[in-house]
Amino acid sequence: MADRLHIIEPTLTGEAGHCFSFVSSLINAAGDAPLTVWCGRSAEVTFPATVRVNRFFLRKIRRLQALWLYRKLLKGHERIFVPTAGRTDLVLLDLAASGQIAPGRVYVYIHWFRPSPGKRAQLEKLARRQPEIVILAPTASVCEELRSVGFNRTRLAPYPITPCEAAACATAAQGFSHLLFAGAARQDKGFPAVVDLVELLHARGDSLPVTLQTSAEHYDKYDDATRQAIGRLEGCGYPHVRRVAETLTQADYQGLFAGAICLQLYSQQDFRDRISGVTLDALTGGSPVITLTDTWMARIVTRYDAGLAIDTTEPERVYQAVTQVMADYDRYRDNALKAGRELQMHNSAEHLFHELGI
Structure with missing residues (x-):
């Protein structure tokens, strides 16, 4: 039997x-491969019976817990995969190791990479100390940046898309019904700009339906700009807003996209080369x-000509883009579905499964 792979995700809580x-x-792609998931202490998640689930991490001490867990697993010669890794995880893995980590034992997925000069020097030192850590990244430019600091075992692995059954995807082929902000409500994901648009709709006396997910990303924490935007939304009085603050099942989440125009007014600085799972789900x-x-x-x-890219979050420009897509919705929707079908293959978790050698 293949060695068990330990998937370590402290922020997985639901x-x-x-x-x-x-x-x-990844679990779906792995079939009956031996997997253990380490997640939040109170995580409400359901995985196949073949997967061991250890509800372990507490928010305030999760880094100390991660250090202890990495040390325990490395001493036991277990295989580790960190799906949302960053510089801190690389530091903790080095601290947890008694020496150089053996080949094929630690895999991390780094979604994006933009270190300061000081952090870059630290990463160069870590790469010299731990050359056998395998780093997986979603884009070629992120891979190049990581290799440039010395992590030579860096490989491209497309961001795994949420699987969609053909029958479920087919139900998406309907006419326009609403504007949508999906995913975690955050400033860098343009949530305040979407509220600006809602205020404009109210001022115009419009009746466009708008659905907004307003849950925080982790531990119910909002950044200040998003907290203020939620206050503006509540005080606006636009009667055609549906707020979705509760946790959704995967099926209900995917259902938000049917008939929608998805607003992703994400920060150009932060998302210049950063993958968005919401985009994959929307298409x-x-x-x-x-x-x-x-x-x-x-x-x-x-x-794919599956929407519009605009150069400003000014609400009048966003509104203009919305009306342009609405006027030719069926064509944009069909292009989105075509893009989704291609991305289901290109971004299949099978690619990541292969890189992990499960």
């Missing part, structure tokens, strides 16, 4: 968001996307 879809996509669900130019999302949308 079935909302992309921590769960990332992990569940799979037949939802055209409105996003900002010079982002990963814009390149995908433009490639």
Whole structure:
């Protein structure tokens, strides 16, 4: 039997968001391979019976717990995979190791990479100390950056898309019904700009239906700008808003995209080369996307003509883009569905499964 793989995700606390879809996509691809998932202490998640689930992490001490767990697993010669890794995880893995980590024992997935000069020097030192850590990344440019600091075992692995059954995807082929903000409500994901649009709709006396997911990403924490935007939303009085604050099942989450125009006014600085799982989900669900130019999302949308890329979050410009997509919704929707079908293959978790050698 293959060695058991330990998937370590402290922020996995429920079935909302992309921590769960990332992990569940990998589990689906792994079949009956021996897996253990380490997640939040109170995590409400369901995985196949073949997967061991250890509800372990507490928010305030999760880094100390991660250090202890890494040390325990490395001493036991177990295999480790960290799906949402960052510099801190690399530091903790080095601290946990009694020496150089053996080949094929530690895999981390780094979604994006933009270190300061000081952090870069630290990473170069870590790469010299731990050359056998395998780093997986979703784009070629992120791979190049990681190799440039010395992590030579860096490989490209497409971000795993949430699987969609053909019958479920087919139900997405309907007419326009609403605007949608999906995923965690955060400033860098443009949530305040979407509230600006809602205020404009109210001022115009419009009646466009708007659905907003307003859950925080982790541990119910909002950044200040998002907290203020939620206050503006509550005080606006626009009667055609549906807020979704509760945790959704995967099926209910995917259902949000049917008939939608998905607003992804994400930060150009933060998402220039950063993958968005919401984009993958939107296109799979037949939802055209409105996003900002010079982002990963814009390149995908433009490639498939599955929405519009605009250069500002000014609400009048966003409204103009919305009306343009609405006027030709069926074409944009069909292009989105085509993109979704291609991305289901290109971003299948099978690729990540293969890289992990399960």
